[in-house]
Amino acid sequence: MLKVDALNQYYGGSHILRDISFTAPIGQTTCLLGRNGVGKSTLLKCLMGLVPARSGEIVWQDKRLNSARPHQRVAEGVAYVPQGREIFARLTVEENLKMGLARFSGKTGRDIPDFVYQMFPVLADMKHRRGGDLSGGQQQQLAIGRALVSQPKLLILDEPTEGIQPSIIKQIGEVIRQLAQRGDMAILLVEQYYDFAEQLADQYLVMSRGEIIRQGRGEDMAKEGVRELLAI
Secondary structure, eight states, X not given: OEEEEEEEEEETTEEEEEEEEEEXXXXXXXXXXXXXXXXXXXXXXXXXXXXXXXXXXXXXXXXXXXXXXXXXXXXXXXXXXXXXXXXXXXXXXXXXXXXXXXXXXXXXXXXXOHHHHHHOHHHHHTTTSXXXXXXXXXXXXXHHHHHHHTOOSEEEXXXXXXXXXXXXXXXXXXXXXXXXXXXXXXXXXXXXXXXXXXXXXXXXXXXXXXXXXEEEEGGGTTTTTHHHHHHO
8 A cells, every 4th residue: 555654845934745644555546635725736746756755754565665766656556647637749649658658678568558448448549649639638538548558556646637528527537436446556536526536535535734634434525524624
């Protein structure tokens, strides 16, 4: 599992992350909710090594990752789908997907796994089109597909529903559900869209002002007033 213990981060004199602690087990979807500006994306960047943690520990599969560089974390089976997708607009869909093969060598490093196209058939239909020609929803599917090509054991998703049409939100939700049901992957989903998170969460975390103020089982989100917390 992923274990985060007493993580702290600062920007200048501002204390952005305050003693963040949680676990994200394999076979479960952990949903992290909170309004804009509470530190969610900073936390994910710390997890990926894009921003160094000031203090605390990040442990994945019993291995401390604090000093590991981003590519080393990818080699350990961690994949990150950033907010805004960040696909390569001038590369084709197929070329974008092949970027996810960088952690492999030999034949494994040449072939896109069939299951990626099965989960996102539109990527197979458009694999020779440039990424920049896809709609926002299709680009989001491409970004998730690129992460899955690396065959991660920990998948981190930063607001995958942002700016996406409802039909594709539904498709993305179904893919996340299928991945969790496989039982071989931990999923950390950062989301503002409460209804989407509630449908998928095995456990939830709520952040406010850099702290986790509430956590519990996904099935208890409604009765524990999580929706109301997000409106505060």
